[in-house]
Amino acid sequence: MAVDVRIGGALAVVTLNRPEALNAFDGGQIERVVEAFRSLKEHREVRAVILTGSGDRAFAAGADIKEMAELTEAEGLVFGRRGHVMASAIETLPQPVIAAVNGFALGGGCEVALACDIRIASDRAVFGQPEVGLGIPPGWGGTQRLTRLVGPGLAAELILTGRRVKADEALRIGLVNAVYPADELMAKATELAQAIAKNGPAAVRGAKRLVQLAYNGQQGAGLETELQLFGRAFGTSEQREGMRAFLDKRPAVFSDD
Ligand code: CAA
Secondary structure (H helix, E strand, C coil): CEEEEEEECCEEEEEEECHHHCCCECHHHHHHHHHHHHHHHHCCCCCEEEEEECCCCEEECCECHHHHCCCCHHHHHHHHHHHHHHHHHHHCCCCCEEEEECCEEECHHHHHHHCCCEEEEECCCEEECCHHHHCCCCCCCHHHHHHHHHCHHHHHHHHHHCCCEEHHHHHHCCCCCEEECHHHHHHHHHHHHHHHHCCCHHHHHHHHHHHHHHHHCCHHHHHHHHHHHHHHHCCCHHHHHHHHHHHCCCCCCCCCC
């Protein structure tokens, strides 16, 4: 279980490395990602960062459902906030971050990709916000960032149904900038990172902030409300059933109360 950081010249590659759980984020993994991005901030020689997942199956299959399954409301809120801190560490890194999405990017995995400046994907990538099927709303920024990226109608459809989106559709709806054969993804990500890294570093850092300002204006209030509703979902019969069903490998059965 790890987050690997490899710095080579002006580029850094951060790899989510927890393949036994399809790179899902438990508390320890969240802290490691935060730590990795905080330390990259100090590496002024790094001009662009690539974030990817280990193995050929997943970028990240979301927040760790085993860890979330028995959380209380208060603990759910804390877990949500830790995810927000992680997404923010990526989003506010002065250097641009490219998500090289090499497989499943579901729930918190999709939300982490959304916190990156640019997303490219392998033809095996699958995106989605399946949280409502687990009895919780998305909680790490997906309701705000996906909506801004693909528009409210499509975001509502994806978030309210939990439908998965394959790479070709992700490209069509603007969730990713480009799709490549799996074995070319990292080379293409490196090319893109190099094209950024050759530019004026202060100009790039400033431009990254300005692009974010263009669409992030009122995001703060939405993120805070998202966090409150995410926390409130924990301890409910709906959340317990949704997550227990996943762990038991059976479909969830939700009642009305
Ligand atoms: N949390 C914990 N463990 C996970 C996981 C997750 N999010 N996703 C996968 N795993 C584990 C599985 O439990 C399994 O472990 P075991 O071998 O010990 O049983 C292992 O990874 C391999 O997964 P599968 O056997 O399920 O592999 P598959 O090929 O049949 O299915 C998948 C792959 C479709 C990605 C499926 O694993 C899946 O649906 N995962 C959950 C995706 C999900 O719902 N993510 C959202 C989580 S909620 C969230 O992220 C909240 C938020 O907003 C922050």
